[in-house]
Amino acid sequence: MGKYVEATDANFQELIGTDTPVLVDFWAEWCGPCKMIGPIVEELAGDVEGQAIVAKMNVDQNSAVPAAFGIRSIPTLMVFKKGEMVERLVGGNIPKSVLAETLLKHA
DSSP states (O other): OOOOEEOOTTTHHHHHSSSSOEEEEEEOTTOHHHHHHHHHHHHHHHHTTTTOEEEEEETTTOOHHHHHTTOOSSSEEEEEETTEEEEEEESSOOOHHHHHHHHHTTO
């Protein structure tokens, strides 16, 4: 398991405002597909350490950011660079290789 950052409404802008690309996994405890992709996202965090940041945001505990981005289904994974969203993936059936490639092309 890799080391991911816990994203919150409070720390979100600071988290995504770096030159380093940031993958944010928007998830919830009750979401089956989130439970499928969660371990993959956590493993990816270790794989990209030093190149990118991986964060997870629980949408039940943080509602402002998901609402601001119009997240209607989870899991939704977004890549941010310099505060801007540059990629958006939806669903729990995304291979780790696709996540890594999507994230690292912005590194």
